[in-house]
Amino acid sequence: MTTIDRQLVGYLKDAHALQEHVEAALSELLTTAADEPDICRPLGHYAERTRAHTREIEARLHAHRSSPSIIRDAGQLFAAVLEAGLGRSRRDPAGRHMRDAYVAVHLQIAAGEMLRRVAERAGDAETARIAAAMCDDAQLMSRELSDRWDLAVDMSLRQHGVRDVPPPPGGDR
Template sequence: MVQNDELRGRLIEYVQNVHALEGNVLLMLDSVILTTGDEELREMFRVHKEESRRQQEKLRERLEALGGLGLASLGKNFSAIASAQAKGIFDVFRADKPVQNARDAFVTEHLEIASYEILERMALRAGDEETARVARENRAEEQAMAGRIAENWDRFVDLALVERSRRA
């Protein structure tokens, strides 16, 4: 599967990083779900949260298969959790939540898309077709979510305008 120790180590590091990113995304989605007033949009984010949970689990399985579950992996997860929690607290108090949530989610989806693209390429170089497959499948879900967000830009703006007029 993996051709040499250095390449295997790099692949493990990439999987750990994307696994930690998914942990951060799960916490961000909690904040987005909590602060999104529109039920249909909230459901869109709930569904994606379940996709993200499955994605993180597949990555954990790959880490286990590669022998990469350890202190470094835990440290990355704790760091991601701390930053996501701090952002989540801030998000509750900011103005124009619908637009800001959508923008942040859209940017995050593209960060994930890029991360999975890189992970797939590293896995292929390492000869790990299973990790490459997981990266491809997860990336496709991220691309679909980015598309769903993009389809709703006007709706997010309308919600922000309604929210602002209620406060005025």
């Protein structure tokens, strides 16, 4: 295996671990936002796309005679579980989960961009295509989340018992 192939496999393993983490973060947000179809619809679709990308990454790892890194995946899952556990002790799950999903989506964009570029240089067009699709989906989800910050604030305030809150300046909701 050449140096660039080793790099590519490393980025594939990192992307797989990140996808596993994002799936856990999305699950938490979907649970928190279960009563908000305006958030659940795009998140549910994105969760499906994330699972599909995870399977595609696994296939690319197998094509390179490798497999997901149990240690990397376990570390990412442990971090997700730890975050979820700590988050339950806080009283703002809606705001925290929205923030975490937004950050996770941007991590996916960064991981996908690096994976795509290494794959292109390694001559792996299929991995580059998958990475580009991951980035496209993550950028779309980033816009979806950005359009819903006021809804996340409303959910957070309701969780704290605040009911009569004026709409945001400009009435955007």
